Amino acid sequence: MQEEHIEDLNDIMKVRRQKLAKLQEMQVNAFAYAFERDHTAQQVIDDFEALQEKPVAIAGRIMSLRSMGKAAFGHIMDASSRIQIYVRQDQVGDAAFEVFNLVDIGDIVGIKGTVHKTRAGEITIFAQQFVLLTKNLRPLPVVKERIEDGQKVTYDAFADTELRYRQRYVDLIVNKNVRDTFVMRSKVVTAMRRYLDGKGYLEVETPVLQPIYGGAAARPFTTHHNALDMTLYLRIADELYLKRLIVGGFEGVYEISKDFRNEGIDRSHNPEFTMMELYVAYEDYSFMMNLVEEMINTICQDVLGSSKVMYQGGELDFTPPWPRLRLFDAIQKYAGVDLYGKSRDELRSAAKSLHIEIESFWDSGKILDEIVKEKVEPHLIQPTFLCDYPVELSPLAKRHRDDPKLVERFESFVAGREISNAFSELNDPIDQRGRFEQQMAMKEAGDDEAQMLDEDFLKALEYGMPPTAGLGMGIDRLVMLLTDSPSIRDVILFPTMRPEML
RNA sequence: GAAGGUGUAGCUCAGCCGGUAGAGCAGCGGCCUUUUAAGCCGUGGGUCGUGGGUUCGAUUCCCGCCACCUUCACCA
Numbered sequence: 001m002q003e004e005h006i007e008d009l010n011d012i013m014k015v016r017r018q019k020l021a022k023l024q025e026m027q028v029n030a031f032a033y034a035f036e037r038d039h040t041a042q043q044v045i046d047d048f049e050a051l052q053e054k055p056v057a058i059a060g061r062i063m064s065l066r067s068m069g070k071a072a073f074g075h076i077m078d079a080s081s082r083i084q085i086y087v088r089q090d091q092v093g094d095a096a097f098e099v100f101n102l103v104d105i106g107d108i109v110g111i112k113g114t115v116h117k118t119r120a121g122e123i124t125i126f127a128q129q130f131v132l133l134t135k136n137l138r139p140l141p142v143v144k145e146r147i148e149d150g151q152k153v154t155y156d157a158f159a160d161t162e163l164r165y166r167q168r169y170v171d172l173i174v175n176k177n178v179r180d181t182f183v184m185r186s187k188v189v190t191a192m193r194r195y196l197d198g199k200g201y202l203e204v205e206t207p208v209l210q211p212i213y214g215g216a217a218a219r220p221f222t223t224h225h226n227a228l229d230m231t232l233y234l235r236i237a238d239e240l241y242l243k244r245l246i247v248g249g250f251e252g253v254y255e256i257s258k259d260f261r262n263e264g265i266d267r268s269h270n271p272e273f274t275m276m277e278l279y280v281a282y283e284d285y286s287f288m289m290n291l292v293e294e295m296i297n298t299i300c301q302d303v304l305g306s307s308k309v310m311y312q313g314g315e316l317d318f319t320p321p322w323p324r325l326r327l328f329d330a331i332q333k334y335a336g337v338d339l340y341g342k343s344r345d346e347l348r349s350a351a352k353s354l355h356i357e358i359e360s361f362w363d364s365g366k367i368l369d370e371i372v373k374e375k376v377e378p379h380l381i382q383p384t385f386l387c388d389y390p391v392e393l394s395p396l397a398k399r400h401r402d403d404p405k406l407v408e409r410f411e412s413f414v415a416g417r418e419i420s421n422a423f424s425e426l427n428d429p430i431d432q433r434g435r436f437e438q439q440m441a442m443k444e445a446g447d448d449e450a451q452m453l454d455e456d457f458l459k460a461l462e463y464g465m466p467p468t469a470g471l472g473m474g475i476d477r478l479v480m481l482l483t484d485s486p487s488i489r490d491v492i493l494f495p496t497m498r499p500e501m502l
Numbered sequence: 503g504a505a506g507g508u509g510u511a512g513c514u515c516a517g518c519c520g521g522u523a524g525a526g527c528a529g530c531g532g533c534c535u536u537u538u539a540a541g542c543c544g545u546g547g548g549u550c551g552u553g554g555g556u557u558c559g560a561u562u563c564c565c566g567c568c569a570c571c572u573u574c575a576c577c578a
Contacts, residue, residue, distance in 0.1 A: 011547050012512055012529055064538075071535035088535055105528075119536045139512040142528050144539040155539055156527055157516045159522085162570045163513095218577065263577045273578075313564095357575095418578060449577080474578055498569065500552095 011041070012139045019102045020135050028099055030135035035059045042080035044115055048123050051115040056125060058083070059110040059133060062103060063172065072100070073124075076109060077173075084124040085111050088314065092130045099132055106136030141173050165495050176492075181483045182305060185491055188479050189256060189301040192276060195295050200277065201252035201351070206241035208234060208258070215239030216395065216472075217449040218261040220314055221271075234260035237472065238277045239396065240457045243425060246468050247460045251281040256475065267487040268417055271496045274475040283469040284424040285408045289385050292412055292420055292471065293320035296383070296478070303482060311415055311484055314381065324385040327372065330386055335375035339368065342406065347371075361445040365392025380413035386413075395435040397423035397449055422471040429461035429474035 023030045025303045039047075039056045060078035071088040089097040090112075103109065112129040142160040157175070158164065164178075171178050177305040194205070211230065213220045223232050238255045247252045263269060280287065292477030300307050307319040325333070326342040337350055344364040351358050351367055356374050359365050368390055380386070387410035388400060397407035407408045408424035426432050436458070442450040479491040489495040 010512065015529065021572070065536050066540050067534090068540085069534045071537090073537045074539080075538080084538075086536070090535080116536095118538090120538070122538075123537095124536085139528065141513040142539095143513080144527070146539050153539090158513065160509095160513085160570085162509090165570090216578080258576090261577065264575075266574095267572090267576090269577060275578085384519095421578080472578085477578075 015138060016135070016137045016139075017022050019135065022102060023132070026099065026131060026253075026462055030132060030319050032110075032131065035133050040080035041076070041083035044125065044326070045081060045123055048117075050146040053114055053116070054088050055112065055114050055128070057110065057112045059252065060108065060177050061136075062105050062107050062109060064144075065103070065105055070097075076111065084118070084122050085113070085127055086116075086124050087111075087127040092127050093179050096130045100130050103132060104136055105142055106138070106140035107380035108133060108136070114136065116261065141170065147197065149301050149325060161489075162497075165489055165497055170492055171286070179484070181479075181485060181491060182493060184483050185479045187303045188299055188482055189475065192295065192298040192475075193256070194302075195298050196278065199252065201254050201280070202250055204242070204245060204250075204253050204255055206235075206238050206245075206255060207256070207349060208243075210235050212452050212454045213237075213458075216259075216261075216453050218263060219449060221260045221262050233347075236261050238275065239470065239472070240454055242277055242279045243468065243470070244457065244460045244467060245466045246279050246281050247463055251462055252279070252464075254278040265496060267463070267489075268477065268480075270476065270488050270492055273488070273492075275474075276471075276473045276475055277424070278471045278473075280469050281466045283420055284467065285410055285469055288422045288469040288471050289322075289324065289387070289410055289412075292422065292473070293318070293322045293383070299478075300482065309482055309484070311481055312486060315413060316382060316416075316481065317413055318383055321386055324387055324410075326388045327368075327376075327386055327390070328388070330376045331368075331371060333376075334379050335371060339371070359446075361386060361442075361447060363392050363442065364423075365390050365394075366447075369393055377413060378416045381415055383412060383414045387412045392438075394423060395439050396426055396432075398426045398428075399431070399445065399476045414481055417477055418474070420471060420473040421480070422469065425465070425468040425470045426467060427461060427465040433458055 018045070020030055032114045037057045037059045039058050040089050041060060041222050042091070044051055044056055044058065057074070058078065060076035063075045065072060065074040071086070073084060073086055075082050075084050087100055089270060092100065109480040110131040110133050111125055111127045113125045113127040115128050116124055118124050141156065142159055145154040146153050146155065158170065166273055171172045197203070208225070209232040213233040213234060213236050218236045220236050221231040223234065224230070225232050230362050236259055238257060242253055242255060254276060256271050256274065259275045260272050264273065267269065267421065297307050297320055300309065300318050328338070332338050337356060339347060339350055342350065344367070347364050347367045348358065351371055354371060354375060356370055358370060376386070383405060389397070389409040391399060391405060391407050394407045394409045397409040400406035410422055411418050412420045426435070439450040440453055476488050479485070480488060483491060485491050
């Protein structure tokens, strides 16, 4: 709405504008500059005994109103909590009460008054002064709750997922559990930083715009730099830059940042998502397994006070150690076939007998990957490490010390979803070049997710990268687990949406 | 990208085997100075997602389109 035509607004919005005009006539600033408060709602509730009868100043958004002529009850909400207010004409004065009569649910107000408990036993601020701080011009969904048979019943919840995602600000105002989820998300990231910083690792920032994308198998977003007249890609992983830093002499570096993958959107995928990558010199993937289970458990303890969490009706237990299952043993266990050392054709027929569809250009690694996805991953509910992957699947991982067909790689699974991926990093530049070349061949063959050859990265390896363990961890998915969220969109404040058609 | 589902008032929903729509809350007016889904009385509000088609007549039936949800594909 570029130009505003009041006749286009609905009745409720028209009335709000009229009230605004009335306030202006009364010389009331409906968009105040500041309000000096000395308590939050939660502080008043927590310190009720000490604050009883004492004056407090609080501010917040009106969430309910029950007017009784010359007095009214309502609830105001600030970031901490919700608290009842009681406004009486004979206390706040005629002028302020006249303003109060123009207040709607959704307005932001400041209250100075004394702390009491009502007859019904609810902590309430009896207003002595009332100030309008911000006039609301758009009706807010009014969610009501009632206790029935000890159960909290919610009426008229703001529940339309599309509206909730498109207008997350409304979702946050109205749905407390949504606020809680994002507070929890912040705590998870803070706890992770605290853990990694405590180990002495250095948090760094590497390029989002990359001339050559790498470090994962995915299609990128492509963009263009005008001044340089060149194509740039939004990163799909941080890996190759972080390893350059290990070459440079840092011995532990991590980055928490957005990665971008030009793939489909579903309950566990968003085109931009948050990843933590960590590289530690002189260590291998066994070290990293220990670190992952310790780190996740520490985060759980920090933010939930427990190693156990309920997720979608089932209990997850993050207490270390987590089971470690070799990939081919897992296939044996869940698919009932031994696929170790099998040729591409043998894998192909195995896939067929397991009713798994495969593409003609897939190599043996890709076919195996598909079988694992279908037959193994759904079984990995409790935290589990799947380790020792075939070399074809992992062009950046070091060959297994006991078996050249495998690499020293693991992925951790929880609730059937991958939450981390790690390996002993390949630091032999000759081997690395060969693996890149194999990827290029796959790209030729039609695999548009095969990785690009990065000459500068190879050059860095030629200078010598110490033995290094590397890890990537999906933050969004971790937060989903710890907040019992079924969709990644529930843990991303503004998930990717198609633009609304106007 | 495919299939299925959904789209009706600010919010949550009902309804219509074709005759231009209802409820609760929110709103507006009135009464009410301890209420809390406040209450009581009265009352306004909708191009029924969008564009076509069939029909005397479409919110309802048919087709296209858009958005969202679910499952699948791709992927983490």
